[in-house]
Amino acid sequence: MVNRVSVGIVSASGTGLQEVSTVVSNLGTGISLAIGVGGRDAGRQVGGIMFLEALRLLACDPATGVIVLISKPPDPDVTAAIAAEAAGAAQPVVTAFMGGRPGAAGPWAYCAATLEEAGIAASMLARGEGAAAIGSLLASRMAELDTAAAEARRGFLPCQRFVRGLFSGGTLCSEAAAVMAPHLGLVHGNVGGSSLADTWTSTGHTVLDLGADEFTVGRPHPMIDYSLRCRRIMQEAADPGVAVMLLDVVLGYGAHPDPAAELAPAIRATCAAAARQGRRLAVVCAVTGTERDPQCRSAVERALGDAGALVAPSNAAAAYLAATIVPGRPA
Numbered sequence: 001m002v003n004r005v006s007v008g009i010v011s012a013s014g015t016g017l018q019e020v021s022t023v024v025s026n027l028g029t030g031i032s033l034a035i036g037v038g039g040r041d042a043g044r045q046v047g048g049i050m051f052l053e054a055l056r057l058l059a060c061d062p063a064t065g066v067i068v069l070i071s072k073p074p075d076p077d078v079t080a081a082i083a084a085e086a087a088g089a090a091q092p093v094v095t096a097f098m099g100g101r102p103g104a105a106g107p108w109a110y111c112a113a114t115l116e117e118a119g120i121a122a123s124m125l126a127r128g129e130g131a132a133a134i135g136s137l138l139a140s141r142m143a144e145l146d147t148a149a150a151e152a153r154r155g156f157l158p159c160q161r162f163v164r165g166l167f168s169g170g171t172l173c174s175e176a177a178a179v180m181a182p183h184l185g186l187v188h189g190n191v192g193g194s195s196l197a198d199t200w201t202s203t204g205h206t207v208l209d210l211g212a213d214e215f216t217v218g219r220p221h222p223m224i225d226y227s228l229r230c231r232r233i234m235q236e237a238a239d240p241g242v243a244v245m246l247l248d249v250v251l252g253y254g255a256h257p258d259p260a261a262e263l264a265p266a267i268r269a270t271c272a273a274a275a276r277q278g279r280r281l282a283v284v285c286a287v288t289g290t291e292r293d294p295q296c297r298s299a300v301e302r303a304l305g306d307a308g309a310l311v312a313p314s315n316a317a318a319a320y321l322a323a324t325i326v327p328g329r330p331a
Helices: 014-026 049-059 076-087 115-126 131-152 170-184 227-237 259-276 297-306 315-325
Strands: 007-011 031-036 066-071 093-097 162-167 206-209 242-250 282-288 310-312
Touching: 007 014, 007 049, 007 115, 014 031, 014 066, 014 115, 014 170, 014 282, 031 049, 049 066, 049 076, 066 076, 066 115, 093 115, 115 131, 115 315, 131 310, 131 315, 162 170, 162 227, 162 315, 170 206, 170 242, 170 315, 227 242, 227 259, 242 259, 242 315, 259 282, 259 297, 282 297, 282 315, 297 310, 310 315
Parallel strands: 007 031, 007 066, 066 093, 162 206, 162 242, 242 282, 282 310
Antiparallel strands: none
């Protein structure tokens, strides 16, 4: 559950919408309207029909002071149509077109590289602050992550080179891969075209969306049922080359009522198993949610931290932290 204030969102991603809306709410701002349009809407076949209608609705909404647009990079013709529509909006428009910035030529007030950056930009624009203030806050957060990574980097064996990420949100998984790739090189996965011969066996740096079809046939989604992910955590952590496990935790109605009760024992068990083999394992988590969610964000973060996890303030921050704990070690 999020605060109700003045940021309106159009999103072709469910978990992308949730990540941005919770970042905005956790910064003390809030959401006027959040409209999900389906993951394929901004592609060539659909042509952005619902995306454009939702943008028009927000542009006419007196309660909306800032508009955020979230999607994988839209089809070029759809991007042009979105830009034309956004140019007529009185509100500043923030884009998070995951996988690439749309460029300065558009009418966007701010082009975000990550979902967290989009949420920060929207929140600060809603408070009347500009690009300098946004950049200052982002730089401060990055410095905190660099400090945390430096502290967490100690104690790994030379063979420990890899990050393994296990996600319940497909967009969060894609974002993590995009954030880590500049630091780690090739990141394998099952989103955006699989680079794994077998998604049940990871190699090198790997991030997996456990909500994909190959993992959910005949079983509940991993936001609800953590059993598959807990087993896979143990499997990945048993690889002597793994240094960091990266996990998302999505809260809200319809998600697991107590995710920490499932994940915390798995984190403790994997760290203990690695220690018995003379290895150290870092576990990095990010919680997508707010204090008003039924699970309570701070309670989940505290339980994960008590289990030994490093808890980052966002999915993008967690991915950056995971990657920089093992810098300069491409697969």
